[in-house]
Amino acid sequence: MPKPFLTRLVPWAVTLGFFVLWELACWGFRVDRFILPRPSEIAVSIIKHYPAILLNSWQTLYTTLVGFALAVGFGLCLGLLIGALPAVYAGLYPILVGLNSIPKVAVVPVLVIWFGIGTVPAIITAFVISFFPIMVNVATGLATIEPELRDVLRSLGASRLQILWRVGMPSAMPYFFASLKVAVTLAFIGSIVAETVASDRGIGYLMIAASARFDVPLVFAGLLVIALMGVIMYEVFSYIDRRVTFWAIRGNEMIS
Amino acid sequence: MKMQAQSQDSTPFVQLRNASLAYGGEGQQLLAVDDISMSIEQGEFIAIVGPSGCGKSSLLKLVSGLHPALKGEVIVDGKAVTSPISICGMAFQNSTLLPWRTTLDNVLLPLQIVQPFAGNFRRHRREYVEKARHLLASVGLLEFEKKYPWELSGGMQQRASLCRALIHDPRVLLLDEPFGALDAFTREDLWEVLQTLWVEKRPTVVLVTHDLREAAYLADTIYVCSPRPGKIVSRNEMHFPRPRSLETTFEPDFVDTVQLLREKIARH
Known part of the structure; x- marks a missing residue:
């Protein structure tokens, strides 16, 4: 409609x-433009620094999407695993919650020691920050199967794997896609945090370099570009979500 | 009318012998049904009525093998039930249709799980689709085969749910208050639909309900359950000629029978 x-x-x-x-x-x-530049000044800055912004945006987009893709893969698998097997959930729960509670900024220096400055720490930070909500949502989605529906399938002689495949996975999909929208914006936070702390590339690095030169309009240009990429990615996954899990949204356009 | 269930000439198809079922772990078990004995002939339509919370649904779990008996025995088709029997179809108050599947695909679901259908589903898909469409046509849903469950009314969803329960030609049909959430008119329509399906396919049916008119309309035999832990307190045979119609339910004999059942439940 x-x-x-x-x-x-x-x-x-x-x-x-x-x-x-x-x-x-x-x-x-x-x-003062050193406090808060006007949008017109930011626009001028964007035009002036166009090649640098484009180059660094690609870098950020690249690290974010690679980290995010890893998070989708691992989050989906582990979410299905802990959602389907309570024992795995009970076993991994403390470690997972513990890892998620660590501020990701604190991890970046460690990653730099391991992998050096640059792309890899940004990818990993994007991954660890966006992985958790995907996993939790998939596991939650699996838990929402109606007991009666489970009974119907079990009475037909369905195995656990069959129930997971025919009912569990599809009913977890709306939760999965809803989490992607949130997770992709989180992945941007992850990669930019890493770039800000330790990198020689990316929008985060561009902003740090600009602020060292008191080029506040360029700092804001970076912020604007990040926001724009976030909005676009959110829309992309929102669109996929609406197409794939149309049955969960039904006629209600408020949520979409 | 009260009498012990006895096997007549043939051995009964479903038999419960002093079966009990409890929920919860060791120590704090909650007895849901206690010491139930009943025999159901092949092709018989029985109804279980009783106050809410009397373990009616637990009885279905026993017969389907979804929940093992604590004591006693459950025998279906000559075999002791220890795990889910795949020769049964189930329908609940909630239609439990899968929202991402069309009505037709929902009806086909059991054929993708139950053997031998599941093994040759791809090869025989066309044949199975025809079978499903035939079933949908018989409940008046053919034109809605491409619709999703959430596009159907409550009554239509229950019709589809009945089709799903019957598509694999189960020998036992277990119904847990299937029409409980429907309005009176739709419910009475569906009594007729169910009766027609039963006459055509003749599965053994166990219907759990708290609607006494529904039980009397549909069943050959009505078992009355006592409050928790559920026990069978009376067995009543319904001799109204078939096919029964809505008019049947207004005949004095029918009204009296329903009244009698009501008194039996109230007494416990």
Whole structure:
């Protein structure tokens, strides 16, 4: 069902309004560009530093997506495993929660010792930060199978593996895809944290380098590019989610 | 009318001998049904009625083999039941259809699991689809075969659920309050649908319900259960001629029988 024209217009209008308000506020309150540059100044900076921004954006996008892809693979497998086998869940639970509780910034120096400065620590940080929500959501999805449905399948003589394949996996899919939307934005946080702490490439590095030169508009240009990549990735997975798990959304367009 | 279930000329198809079932682990077991004995002939339609929480559903778990008996024996088709028997079909109050499958694909699900169908599903797919469509047609759902369950009304979902329970030609059909969540008109429609399906395929049916009119309309024999732990307190044979219709339910004989059942339940 196509949304009415006005509904589709709203996100664009609000976003545009946000930048206009920002511009006016900076101008009206005479905010120094070293504190908060105006959107127009950021735009000028983006145009000026276009090649560097593009190069570093690719690097960030690359590390983020590789880390994210690893997280999807491992998260899905481990989520299915702990969701299907309570013993595995009980065994791994303390370690997994413990690992997830460690601030990822604290891990980056260790990764640098192991792998050196550059791409690998960023990929790993993106991976570890986005892995957990995917795994938890898949496991939760498996736990939502109705007991009666399980009975129907068991009474037909279905094995645990058959129940997992025919019912468990499909019913976990909405949870899985919902987690992807969140996880991909988390992966950006991971890779950029790593680039900020220890890298010679990527948007995170660009921003650190720019702020060392007090080039605040370029710092904000970096922020804007990150936000834009995040929005695009979120939309991509949101679209896939809607296509694949249409049956879980039903007629309700509020959630999508 | 109260009498001990006795096997007549043939050996009964489903037999419970002093069967008990309990939930929970050692020490704090909660007895759901206690010392149940009943014999169900092949092709017989029985109903189990009783107050809520009397372990009616537990009885189905015993027969299907989903839950082992604590004491006593459950025998289906001459074999002691120790694990799930794949010759049964089940339907519940909640239709439990898979929302990502169309109505047709939902009905086909058992054929992808139960042997020998599952082994040759790909090769015989066309034949199985025809079988499923035939079944859907018989409950008036053929035009909805491509729809998803959430696009169907509650009554249609239950019809599809019945089709799914019957597609693999189970010899035992276990129904746990299948029409409990439906409005009165839809429910009465489905009594007729179920009766027709039963006459056509003649599976042995165990229907759990708390609707006494439903039990009297559908069943050959009605067992009345006492409150927890459930015991069989009476066995009642229904001799209304088949096929029964909605008119049957207004005949004085039928009304009296339902009233009698109600008193038996109230007494315990």
